[in-house]
Amino acid sequence: MSSPSVLYAEQPEWADVIPIPQYENVEPLAPILYTPEYKDATDYFRGIVKTGEKSQRVLSLTEHIIRLNPAHYSAWQYRYETLLAIKAPLDVELKLMDEIAIKHMKTYQVWHHRRLLMTHLLRNTDSTGIDKGSSSSSTQSPTQIASSELTLIARTLAEDSKNYHTWSYRQWLLAFFNDDSLWERELDFVDSMLNADVRNNSAWHHRFFVVFQSGVREGEQNRDRVLKRELIYVKQNISLAPNNASAWNYLRGVLDLNKLPYSNLVTFVQPYSVSHPDTPSDLVDLENPPPSRGAQLPCPAAIEFLADVYEKEGGDNVLKATELWKSLGSEHDTIRKRYWEFRVKEGLRAIQAQS
Amino acid sequence: MSTSTAPNLDNNVDNDENNFALPRLARIGHAGHVKRCLSGLPDSQVDLDSSRLAIVFYCIGSLDLLGLIPDKIAQGDLDMWREWIWGQYVSGPYGSGFRPSPFMAFSTGGPSTSDPNSTDAPHIIMTYTALIALAILRDDFSRLDRRGLVNLLRSCQRPDGSFKTVPGDVDTESDLRTLYCAFVISSLLDNWEGVDVAKALEYVKGCRTYEGGYGISTGFEAQGGPTYIALASIYLAPPSPPASSPKYRLTREEKDKTISWLVRMQDPSGGFCGRTNKTADACYCFWCGAALKILGADHLVDSRALVTFLADCQFKYGGIAKAPGEHPDPYHTYLSLAALSMYPPPFSNANENNNASWIFEPLDPLINAKEETAKWAREKVRGLR
Numbered sequence: 001m002s003s004p005s006v007l008y009a010e011q012p013e014w015a016d017v018i019p020i021p022q023y024e025n026v027e028p029l030a031p032i033l034y035t036p037e038y039k040d041a042t043d044y045f046r047g048i049v050k051t052g053e054k055s056q057r058v059l060s061l062t063e064h065i066i067r068l069n070p071a072h073y074s075a076w077q078y079r080y081e082t083l084l085a086i087k088a089p090l091d092v093e094l095k096l097m098d099e100i101a102i103k104h105m106k107t108y109q110v111w112h113h114r115r116l117l118m119t120h121l122l123r124n125t126d127s128t129g130i131d132k133g134s135s136s137s138s139t140q141s142p143t144q145i146a147s148s149e150l151t152l153i154a155r156t157l158a159e160d161s162k163n164y165h166t167w168s169y170r171q172w173l174l175a176f177f178n179d180d181s182l183w184e185r186e187l188d189f190v191d192s193m194l195n196a197d198v199r200n201n202s203a204w205h206h207r208f209f210v211v212f213q214s215g216v217r218e219g220e221q222n223r224d225r226v227l228k229r230e231l232i233y234v235k236q237n238i239s240l241a242p243n244n245a246s247a248w249n250y251l252r253g254v255l256d257l258n259k260l261p262y263s264n265l266v267t268f269v270q271p272y273s274v275s276h277p278d279t280p281s282d283l284v285d286l287e288n289p290p291p292s293r294g295a296q297l298p299c300p301a302a303i304e305f306l307a308d309v310y311e312k313e314g315g316d317n318v319l320k321a322t323e324l325w326k327s328l329g330s331e332h333d334t335i336r337k338r339y340w341e342f343r344v345k346e347g348l349r350a351i352q353a354q355s
Numbered sequence: 356m357s358t359s360t361a362p363n364l365d366n367n368v369d370n371d372e373n374n375f376a377l378p379r380l381a382r383i384g385h386a387g388h389v390k391r392c393l394s395g396l397p398d399s400q401v402d403l404d405s406s407r408l409a410i411v412f413y414c415i416g417s418l419d420l421l422g423l424i425p426d427k428i429a430q431g432d433l434d435m436w437r438e439w440i441w442g443q444y445v446s447g448p449y450g451s452g453f454r455p456s457p458f459m460a461f462s463t464g465g466p467s468t469s470d471p472n473s474t475d476a477p478h479i480i481m482t483y484t485a486l487i488a489l490a491i492l493r494d495d496f497s498r499l500d501r502r503g504l505v506n507l508l509r510s511c512q513r514p515d516g517s518f519k520t521v522p523g524d525v526d527t528e529s530d531l532r533t534l535y536c537a538f539v540i541s542s543l544l545d546n547w548e549g550v551d552v553a554k555a556l557e558y559v560k561g562c563r564t565y566e567g568g569y570g571i572s573t574g575f576e577a578q579g580g581p582t583y584i585a586l587a588s589i590y591l592a593p594p595s596p597p598a599s600s601p602k603y604r605l606t607r608e609e610k611d612k613t614i615s616w617l618v619r620m621q622d623p624s625g626g627f628c629g630r631t632n633k634t635a636d637a638c639y640c641f642w643c644g645a646a647l648k649i650l651g652a653d654h655l656v657d658s659r660a661l662v663t664f665l666a667d668c669q670f671k672y673g674g675i676a677k678a679p680g681e682h683p684d685p686y687h688t689y690l691s692l693a694a695l696s697m698y699p700p701p702f703s704n705a706n707e708n709n710n711a712s713w714i715f716e717p718l719d720p721l722i723n724a725k726e727e728t729a730k731w732a733r734e735k736v737r738g739l740r
Contacts, residue, residue: 253565
């Protein structure tokens with residue numbers, strides 16, 4: 001890569017390129033006060049694009065621009081076209097981009113570029129790793145490539161555990177390669193993320209995606225067993241940290257998707273909905289783990305859950321639901337007072353309609 | 356979810372509950388912030404190079420919401436802004452639309468190039484922001500090639516129903532954001548020929564998650580921005596087949612679940628979060644707030660707490676930041692003002708002290724513009740029939 005301290009305009013090896021300054025035909029609006037380095041690099045980039053040159057030096061130039069402005073989508077796009085045109089080794093490209101990915105993980109283009117590279121690699125490599133083009137300098141199988149991507153993603157998430165682009169890329173990658181040996185390690189990965197932060201909603205979402213929304217893989221065909229495993233998993237997590245909206249959403253998501261009635265869980269939920277639950281017996285009940293000692297109770301999500309059960313039962317029980325909603329609005333979840341009052345009103349209207 | 360003590364919930368409404376005071380909304384300071392950005396951005400913001408038109412939209416939009424356009428801005432400035440925006444209008448075999456800025460322009464003006472893989476091509480998101488910005492400036496759109504816009508959308512839709520940001524052979528980024536912009540453009544044109552609506556709505560459906568919100572693309576985590584965009588797209592779709600098919604409409608249960616997820620994004624600070632268990636950010640006061648408005652559930656928001664949060668996000672030298680104590684930018688400034696346009700503080704004493712500074716004209720939540728501006732856009736973008 002060219003040294004940023006020397007402008008392209010001063011480098012003899014760029015003398016054949018005619019730089020094109022950015023043209024603003026009228027008084028510019030919200031102009032960016034470019035540094036001389038950025039202005040010089042983009043002048044030469046426009047010059048290159050105009051002639052259509054695709055060469056090794058274009059890779060240095062676009063890398064330079066990307067480091068100065070990782071959101072420059074044209075530089076990314078032209079870089080990708082150049083990589084293919086000169087049949088550059090894509091594994092080298094990925095390695096180079098690892099550092100940029102971690103440094104600029106919040107930039108869309110960083111991850112989109114990897115997607116394009118992955119798509120190209122999978123299309124052009126057969127399962128033994130034999131490259132049909134010459135786009136890789138080593139022979140890695142697609143699974144190995146994807147596996148090292150998962151490692152990079154894990155490293156990125158270690159820096160920012162809720163980064164939306166990175167999680168999205170992980171989901172895309174898994175679905176794209178769709179290889180059992182990749183999928184089977186995902187639940188352990190989710191576990192490690194949730195062990196670090198049980199309130200990490202991205203990790204909960206990922207678990208839902210892996211278990212329920214990406215097809216049924218070997219070892220997971222017994223859906224009743226999977227369902228039971230997931231319910232125990234989420235209940236255990238609620239037990240450890242009851243006031244965790246992510247876990248409650250997961251629980252509801254599992255029940256809704258599998259069309260299971262919420263009423264099945266009343267025994268589990270009830271102790272979470274009161275300030276002082278009965279002291280649990282010493283028996284370990286996997287199905288109904290009690291709130292952990294010292295948990296802040298009652299838990300609004302538990303009250304809401306019970307209210308939903310009562311509402312569904314209909315009849316006089318709707319009145320019980322309205323009492324719970326009232327307690328949420330007046331005491332346990334006051335920021336949503338208007339919402340709970342609305343639920344009360346709707347509930348009472350339903351009772352009237354029945355009678 | 357928080358617990359805090361609050362008064363009883365019986366029907367004896369405390370009449371003084373809505374008699375409260377806020378600090379002043381620093382309208383002049385916020386206008387100053389966006390005007391400074393229009394006159395120039397520091398080199399540290401070079402990453403906006405490829406989305407300058409969007410920043411221009413947030414700046415001009417802020418001035419519109421603040422009621423300063425056209426009367427409080429010099430005519431020369433308004434004309435100059437309009438000319439700069441039209442200066443970004445490009446056409447080619449893929450259709451026509453607006454580019455983010457001249458950051459990839461080689462030529463000395465005029466519609467640029469005929470190369471379908473040009474790097475100086477129109478961008479769908481920028482095209483949406485340009486049309487709204489021009490409507491704010493009350494442009495007559497006589498320079499708009501409407502057929503060209505339709506062609507651009509057609510060139511950008513992918514087989515899965517989503518839209519690429521720019522035309523060409525390379526698969527550029529594509530997700531719900533671009534789809535929403537394509538829907539607004541078609542709606543303003545009152546012409547949906549550029550869009551395979553059924554496929555697009557199928558794509559939207561695939562972005563729905565178990566939480567009740569929407570992710571930015573299929574399989575991704577529910578987030579406030581995409582949830583707004585998904586709902587706005589569903590409600591912008593034309594009321595005729597195929598979009599009118601019940602399979603693309605939300606069921607009662609789905610709607611209830613989405614409302615429940617959205618209201619739970621309001622955290623005890625009064626601001627909205629973008630995702631479950633994240634912290635509040637001013638921009639989500641718009642994204643979640645507008646989504647609730649579209650669903651007719653805006654009355655469920657604690658608007659007093661919302662406004663109090665936004666009051667705290669004001670930067671002392673002008674502009675609104677994503678959270679208290681942070682630095683402001685045009686994006687958070689515009690979206691905060693847009694949120695205030697939908698959620699006026701529930702004062703009983705609006706004329707007192709600083710309270711009048713918080714009152715705005717109403718906003719069209721579907722296309723994200725002041726109602727008056729939206730009306731202009733709907734009349735003028737479609738052109739004469």
